Amino acid sequence: MEQQQLYKKIANIVENQIKNGSLTYGDRLPSVRSAQKLYNVSLNTAKSAYMELESRSLIESRPKSGFFVSLAGQRRMSIPSISTFKIDEKKQDPAALIDKVFHSLEDKEITRFSLGLPSPSLLPIQKLNKCILETVHELHDYGDQYGQVQGSPTLRKEIAKWSLVLEGKISDEDLIITSGAMNAIYSCLRAVTKPGYTIAVESPLYFGFIQAFQVLGLKTIEIPTHPITGIELDALKKVIHKIDVCCFVSNFSNPLGALMPDEHKKELVKLLAFHHIPLIEDDLYGNIYFGSSRPKPCKYFDEEGLVMWCGSVTKVLAPSFRIGWVEPGQYKDKILKQRLIQTISQPAIYQEAVAKFLQIGRYDHHLNTFRKKLYSNYINFRNSIEAHFPENTKMSQPEGGFVLWLEMDPKIDSTVLYDYALKQKLSFAPGRMFTQHDQFKNCIRLNYAVDWNEKTANDLMRLGRFFKAVI
Amino acid sequence: MEQQQLYKKIANIVENQIKNGSLTYGDRLPSVRSAQKLYNVSLNTAKSAYMELESRSLIESRPKSGFFVSLAGQRRMSIPSISTFKIDEKKQDPAALIDKVFHSLEDKEITRFSLGLPSPSLLPIQKLNKCILETVHELHDYGDQYGQVQGSPTLRKEIAKWSLVLEGKISDEDLIITSGAMNAIYSCLRAVTKPGYTIAVESPLYFGFIQAFQVLGLKTIEIPTHPITGIELDALKKVIHKIDVCCFVSNFSNPLGALMPDEHKKELVKLLAFHHIPLIEDDLYGNIYFGSSRPKPCKYFDEEGLVMWCGSVTKVLAPSFRIGWVEPGQYKDKILKQRLIQTISQPAIYQEAVAKFLQIGRYDHHLNTFRKKLYSNYINFRNSIEAHFPENTKMSQPEGGFVLWLEMDPKIDSTVLYDYALKQKLSFAPGRMFTQHDQFKNCIRLNYAVDWNEKTANDLMRLGRFFKAVI
Numbered sequence: 014m015e016q017q018q019l020y021k022k023i024a025n026i027v028e029n030q031i032k033n034g035s036l037t038y039g040d041r042l043p044s045v046r047s048a049q050k051l052y053n054v055s056l057n058t059a060k061s062a063y064m065e066l067e068s069r070s071l072i073e074s075r076p077k078s079g080f081f082v083s084l085a086g087q088r089r090m091s092i093p094s095i096s097t098f099k100i101d102e103k104k105q106d107p108a109a110l111i112d113k114v115f116h117s118l119e120d121k122e123i124t125r126f127s128l129g130l131p132s133p134s135l136l137p138i139q140k141l142n143k144c145i146l147e148t149v150h151e152l153h154d155y156g157d158q159y160g161q162v163q164g165s166p167t168l169r170k171e172i173a174k175w176s177l178v179l180e181g182k183i184s185d186e187d188l189i190i191t192s193g194a195m196n197a198i199y200s201c202l203r204a205v206t207k208p209g210y211t212i213a214v215e216s217p218l219y220f221g222f223i224q225a226f227q228v229l230g231l232k233t234i235e236i237p238t239h240p241i242t243g244i245e246l247d248a249l250k251k252v253i254h255k256i257d258v259c260c261f262v263s264n265f266s267n268p269l270g271a272l273m274p275d276e277h278k279k280e281l282v283k284l285l286a287f288h289h290i291p292l293i294e295d296d297l298y299g300n301i302y303f304g305s306s307r308p309k310p311c312k313y314f315d316e317e318g319l320v321m322w323c324g325s326v327t328k329v330l331a332p333s334f335r336i337g338w339v340e341p342g343q344y345k346d347k348i349l350k351q352r353l354i355q356t357i358s359q360p361a362i363y364q365e366a367v368a369k370f371l372q373i374g375r376y377d378h379h380l381n382t383f384r385k386k387l388y389s390n391y392i393n394f395r396n397s398i399e400a401h402f403p404e405n406t407k408m409s410q411p412e413g414g415f416v417l418w419l420e421m422d423p424k425i426d427s428t429v430l431y432d433y434a435l436k437q438k439l440s441f442a443p444g445r446m447f448t449q450h451d452q453f454k455n456c457i458r459l460n461y462a463v464d465w466n467e468k469t470a471n472d473l474m475r476l477g478r479f480f481k482a483v484i
Numbered sequence: 485m486e487q488q489q490l491y492k493k494i495a496n497i498v499e500n501q502i503k504n505g506s507l508t509y510g511d512r513l514p515s516v517r518s519a520q521k522l523y524n525v526s527l528n529t530a531k532s533a534y535m536e537l538e539s540r541s542l543i544e545s546r547p548k549s550g551f552f553v554s555l556a557g558q559r560r561m562s563i564p565s566i567s568t569f570k571i572d573e574k575k576q577d578p579a580a581l582i583d584k585v586f587h588s589l590e591d592k593e594i595t596r597f598s599l600g601l602p603s604p605s606l607l608p609i610q611k612l613n614k615c616i617l618e619t620v621h622e623l624h625d626y627g628d629q630y631g632q633v634q635g636s637p638t639l640r641k642e643i644a645k646w647s648l649v650l651e652g653k654i655s656d657e658d659l660i661i662t663s664g665a666m667n668a669i670y671s672c673l674r675a676v677t678k679p680g681y682t683i684a685v686e687s688p689l690y691f692g693f694i695q696a697f698q699v700l701g702l703k704t705i706e707i708p709t710h711p712i713t714g715i716e717l718d719a720l721k722k723v724i725h726k727i728d729v730c731c732f733v734s735n736f737s738n739p740l741g742a743l744m745p746d747e748h749k750k751e752l753v754k755l756l757a758f759h760h761i762p763l764i765e766d767d768l769y770g771n772i773y774f775g776s777s778r779p780k781p782c783k784y785f786d787e788e789g790l791v792m793w794c795g796s797v798t799k800v801l802a803p804s805f806r807i808g809w810v811e812p813g814q815y816k817d818k819i820l821k822q823r824l825i826q827t828i829s830q831p832a833i834y835q836e837a838v839a840k841f842l843q844i845g846r847y848d849h850h851l852n853t854f855r856k857k858l859y860s861n862y863i864n865f866r867n868s869i870e871a872h873f874p875e876n877t878k879m880s881q882p883e884g885g886f887v888l889w890l891e892m893d894p895k896i897d898s899t900v901l902y903d904y905a906l907k908q909k910l911s912f913a914p915g916r917m918f919t920q921h922d923q924f925k926n927c928i929r930l931n932y933a934v935d936w937n938e939k940t941a942n943d944l945m946r947l948g949r950f951f952k953a954v955i
Contacts, residue, residue, distance in 0.1 A: 357666050
């Protein structure tokens with residue numbers, strides 16, 4: 014244990030040197046033996062520290078030359094711009110574009126950087142299958158009765174137990190199981206809005222929300238959003254008198270990957286409490302963090318019960334299971350009523366299988382592996398984008414999740430280029446999908462929760478060259 | 485085969501004699517040997533015919549005396565009254581009563597005549613379990629992708645195939661899979677209504693609808709409904725100018741068990757087409773008929789695509805599977821949009837397991853057994869109610885489904901009596917649950933999809949005596 018911490022400590026020291034610029038791309042690191050002496054540790058510890066740095070893609074070994082700071086360690090690209098208010102501009106929902114992108118994904122030969130889901134190979138499918146089989150064998154009467162409207166008590170207990178980040182502030186009695194996070198959001202919206210209500214959202218935002226808000230007759234105000242810190246609170250304050258409800262992805266938003274700092278979350282919750290505005294918090298990426306600990310949700314700072322905290326296993330375990338949940342604050346009865354009239358109850362098998370997966374501790378193990386894999390993919394993507402995409406490309410710096418947001422030359426229209434890329438069996442999510450206004454046309458979203466192999470590497474390079482060629 | 489038909493023919497002849505009154509309660513039938521000669525058949529055939537009549541509860545054997553016409557063959561009780569318009573009367577949704585009835589059912593010692601689901605013992609749980617297991621073994625990638633918004637293509641094909649009653653008028657392309665019939669109805673309502681719209685419904689009606697309409701902000705007009713033939717078309721015509729949408733259970737409505745005759749359905753569809761009013765048709769009991777053939781839904785007569793035909797496996801296979809569907813007529817796109825924003829897609833296992841159950845022909849076999857059992861239960865209930873309930877009790881005459889509607893002495897208040905019956909471990913559904921107005925307090929709904937055994941028989945008798953004692 015002691016030794017393990019030591020090698021990580023050294024790796025962290027070197028990482029900091031790289032990040033603060035005392036070591037830059039191409040710099041040679043001390044040899045392992047020098048490092049051993051330098052840090053006064055065993056040879057093994059020094060070796061482990063360098064291996065750790067390699068696994069973080071911060072350094073690379075060159076045969077017979079030693080270790081060098083890799084390109085990945087360097088911040089070369091600047092971050093995308095902060096979006097601005099477009100309140101007075103004409104709205105046009107990107108329905109047709111969303112439809113097109115979805116339908117074109119049916120061709121399995123296309124490399125789907127456009128997808129919003131992890132590649133199956135990164136998910137614990139086999140282990141989940143086993144849980145399903147065990148559940149089916151154990152359940153005897155799962156077909157003959159409605160389950161509880163609130164969802165399986167076992168699953169609710171497990172989710173409450175795993176919500177460590179909330180430090181015991183929620184219990185199984187509070188949670189409501191839903192058909193995925195989307196259904197949690199939908200049920201919250203139905204509980205606290207009426208047609209004509211105004212909802213504040215991030216900008217860019219997940220296109221599924223745009224569709225839902227439109228169908229529910231809500232007016233949407235896209236709040237300027239910082240690619241690193243999320244919603245701009247000062248901007249929100251300017252329009253707060255117009256807002257009836259907020260819906261934010263506070264941890265690793267989609268598509269920006271922004272993470273609201275704790276102080277922002279605290280201030281946001283306070284602001285909303287002052288104005289009695291409910292917040293639907295979609296925290297479905299919170300467990301996929303690259304940092305040292307799971308970021309807190311706004312829910313953590315909520316004292317009034319105005320925050321409806323939504324989550325799901327969709328992005329980390331199994332998209333098609335449709336298991337999500339919401340901690341509904343003061344809106345529990347309203348949301349239960351919505352669930353009841355939507356479908357009375359939810360089928361048992363998936364709920365019990367997920368409960369089992371959490372119970373036997375496979376969740377933690379999977380998340381650890383998954384996070385490492387995603388971080389390594391992120392670095393690989395960053396390296397490739399820096400090397401092969403147009404020089405003036407700006408790139409988000411997610412500290413979790415699995416999407417990258419690229420802002421490219423203003424000449425680029427990714428909506429139009431989408432069709433051309435498709436012909437080359439490449440896909441990306443055009444920026445225009447993520448807004449109701451005429452913006453982000455020079456942006457794209459890429460999914461790095463893929464198998465990083467020769468083909469993927471080559472396809473990403475091809476995509477970069479494709480954009481270069483356009484300019 | 486030939487012999488089987490023969491004994492049924494004879495049984496039918498005798499049944500007709502009983503029904504038209506040429507044989508009445510207590511009449512002695514010819515001995516088996518006499519019947520053999522009378523009908524010029526084998527001794528076995530004559531025996532089988534009498535056994536068939538016994539299984540229909542039309543005759544009973546008395547030891548050493550022979551066979552006699554039983555009480556069941558006689559129509560003694562009159563049918564409940566036709567409901568009347570209460571448009572101008574104050575509305576009060578029975579939410580508290582519904583809640584109470586649901587919560588009190590948690591005590592497993594209570595005989596739950598109040599329940600709206602068949603007893604597990606009447607459902608093919610074991611066979612469905614097998615289908616689930618086979619499905620889990622066969623599906624390899626069921627966790628890693630969203631399914632189609634419209635639902636599993638395999639299941640849609642099977643449902644289209646099994647919708648024989650529509651004579652090929654629908655295809656798998658038309659159907660949308662939902663989370664049970666309730667979700668089908670909900671999605672239809674969301675697709676064609678806005679808060680403030682007025683919806684025409686039966687009276688009494690399924691309390692789940694009352695809850696849904698209330699939450700969705702719809703105004704409900706309860707249309708006078710005949711216990712045998714359903715919605716009174718003349719009454720509907722009187723208020724048709726106020727109606728935005730209709731929601732009817734045309735086959736074996738709940739709780740009345742009414743079955744609209746074909747001519748009524750035809751006229752209804754024509755009327756609604758003339759006024760461009762959509763009809764949400766909940767046909768979830770249609771396959772549980774006691775007559776010679778499956779009654780047609782209104783959908784069959786629909787040429788404009790105004791009828792949204794909803795169904796599910798909830799009442800005949802497995803309540804908790806939450807598998808339903810809708811043939812959405814001209815509203816397909818709108819309903820798909822609703823499904824998408826509700827939950828994106830539905831999990832695979834239950835859909836594929838039900839598809840498998842339909843595919844291998846177990847559905848037909850199960851329905852045959854289930855129908856026979858229900859019919860026999862119905863006769864047993866009728867006999868017991870005639871024998872043990874107050875003299876002036878009126879009783880519905882369902883030709884399918886599994887609920888009975890009793891109208892009792894006006895002095896009876898079933899809402900109040902519910903609590904007293906509960907203390908005797910008996911439950912029924914108070915009539916007040918099935919309306920938004922102050923009516924049906926002297927009515928109750930009983931579920932006869934139960935195990936008919938000594939205990940049930942005794943409990944039903946106790947319930948009858950309970951009401952008798954009150955009067």
